[in-house]
Amino acid sequence: MIIRLRSRDGLERIEVDDKGTILMLKQAINSKLNIPIEDIQLSKDAALLTTKDSKSFKDMAVETKSLSAVGVKHGEMLYMLYRVERQVEPAYRKSVFESRAFGEHITMRDVMAKQTRIERQEKAKIESVSLDRFAADAFQLYVQGALSFNIKRGGLLYGTVEDGGKVKVDFIYEPSQECYADRLIIQRHTPEEAQVDFLAGLLGYQKVGWIFSQSKQQHEYIMHTGELLQTAAMQEEMGEMSATVIVSWEENESGGNVHFEAFQCSEQCVMLAKEGWILPPKDGEPLTGVSKMCNPKEPGVEQAVIVASKDASEVDNDYFLCPASITSHDGRLNTKFPVENRLLAQGKTELREHLKKGSGSYVEKLSDLHLLLWLSKQPNLDSNDMILLCDAVKEQKPIMEGYRLIIEHIAGL
Numbered sequence: 162m163i164i165r166l167r168s169r170d171g172l173e174r175i176e177v178d179d180k181g182t183i184l185m186l187k188q189a190i191n192s193k194l195n196i197p198i199e200d201i202q203l204s205k206d207a208a209l210l211t212t213k214d215s216k217s218f219k220d221m222a223v224e225t226k227s228l229s230a231v232g233v234k235h236g237e238m239l240y241m242l243y244r245v246e247r248q249v250e251p252a253y254r255k256s257v258f259e260s261r262a263f264g265e266h267i268t269m270r271d272v273m274a275k276q277t278r279i280e281r282q283e284k285a286k287i288e289s290v291s292l293d294r295f296a297a298d299a300f301q302l303y304v305q306g307a308l309s310f311n312i313k314r315g316g317l318l319y320g321t322v323e324d325g326g327k328v329k330v331d332f333i334y335e336p337s338q339e340c341y342a343d344r345l346i347i348q349r350h351t352p353e354e355a356q357v358d359f360l361a362g363l364l365g366y367q368k369v370g371w372i373f374s375q376s377k378q379q380h381e382y383i384m385h386t387g388e389l390l391q392t393a394a395m396q397e398e399m400g401e402m403s404a405t406v407i408v409s410w411e412e413n414e415s416g417g418n419v420h421f422e423a424f425q426c427s428e429q430c431v432m433l434a435k436e437g438w439i440l441p442p443k444d445g446e447p448l449t450g451v452s453k454m455c456n457p458k459e460p461g462v463e464q465a466v467i468v469a470s471k472d473a474s475e476v477d478n479d480y481f482l483c484p485a486s487i488t489s490h491d492g493r494l495n496t497k498f499p500v501e502n503r504l505l506a507q508g509k510t511e512l513r514e515h516l517k518k519g520s521g522s523y524v525e526k527l528s529d530l531h532l533l534l535w536l537s538k539q540p541n542l543d544s545n546d547m548i549l550l551c552d553a554v555k556e557q558k559p560i561m562e563g564y565r566l567i568i569e570h571i572a573g574l
Contacts, residue, residue: 163235163236164236164239165238166190166240167240169242172477177189181227182225182226183203183226184198184224186228187224194247196245201241201242201243202221203239204218205220205233205239210242211283211284215242234413235381279429285425285485286402287423288325288486289486290330290488291327291329291489291490292488292489293332293494295495295497296333300316301408304408310375310409311342313341313342313374314345314374315345315372316334316336317335317357317372318368318369318371318406319332319333319357319368319369320367320369322369329369330370332496332531333372334354334530334534336351336354342376343385343448356537364551368399369399371392371395371405371406372406382449382450382479383407383422383450383482385450386441387441389430389452390441393431393439394434396425396426401428404424404425408420421487422487423485425482425483426481427481438457438466439452440452440463450478454466495525496531498532501534501535512535515529522559523565524553524557524560527553527554528554528557533551541571546564549561549564
């Protein structure tokens with residue numbers, strides 16, 4: 162299997178036997194990269210590369226353990242720390258500028274190539290992403306249960322950005338979308354999304370990123386080029402403190418686990434995508450974790466850029482990604498009412514069942530963005546009514562009796 166290794170010197174790939182041990186992986190690293198085995202420290206945690214206490218990372222400390230026993234599979238990203246100094250020389254062709262004689266004419270295309278240097282951004286702008294536990298569960302349970310991770314699914318993240326770049330996500334809105342095994346087409350900037358923005362603002366939230374699930378067929382890369390371009394566009398739209406969360410299925414000996422990861426695109430990636438430097442994948446073309454670069458002045462024409470001081474017409478997408486830590490929390494809202502734009506129905510019957518469930522207060526039952534969005538579409542309630550209902554939810558104060566009567570009438574109670 163192929164293992165991806167990220168270190169201070171960039172991203173590299175190592176091939177190791179499917180039944181190999183951690184020691185066998187270190188031996189393969191030593192053979193290919195000439196790093197002493199005793200100097201290699203490995204972890205599945207990206208924080209290894211920035212920590213001041215590397216001894217605390219013990220998830221891959223026992224060298225006799227098999228890679229599968231510690232959850233390492235084909236295409237896995239591992240983080241590698243070492244002290245030895247290395248001279249990394251990517252095997253790219255010679256620069257067009259190195260090959261020209263002094264005074265020879267240089268075209269604008271050559272100048273663009275010279276100016277476009279792909280630089281690695283070591284840290285994300287955000288520090289972490291915390292997902293509301295109910296919202297995260299509702300998303301992953303649907304992807305796992307109804308879709309079986311056979312097709313992709315996406316949503317927009319709403320929440321707040323706290324001091325220090327901590328992104329806190331309190332709910333996930335799932336727009337109307339076309340879901341396939343290898344691509345995801347989300348309908349954006351619709352009247353419904355505008356209504357979500359309105360309700361979110363009343364509750365004190367804003368868009369803070371997006372989330373999507375990988376299908377089971379995607380194993381060898383974090384993002385293919387289409388996903389990278391979508392992520393860059395989302396980040397350009399929502400700002401440098403927005404996050405991308407990927408939900409994937411990891412098979413293991415006991416069946417498998419759902420895995421959440423958080424990323425940002427590098428600032429340069431956002432700029433390159435916006436200006437048209439990253440070539441979109443062609444229809445029918447196999448999807449990979451490598452992006453082809455093109456000349457924005459000549460769409461579709463591959464263009465060399467400079468990576469690590471050398472020309473390259475392709476860039477590994479991992480080079481553009483900055484991981485962030487991910488945690489969970491219990492937010493102010495719940496996700497108990499059916500989520501919009503799914504195979505599951507939303508209607509008066511579901512509202513009636515929702516109101517009958519549980520023993521919480523009435524305002525607690527209304528503290529669900531998906532329910533508030535459905536109510537906002539009913540002719541009995543207008544924008545002014547939703548302002549008052551959202552204020553009650555935000556402050557967790559009793560719902561006025563008149564609104565209780567209207568909502569119960571809608572539900573047929």
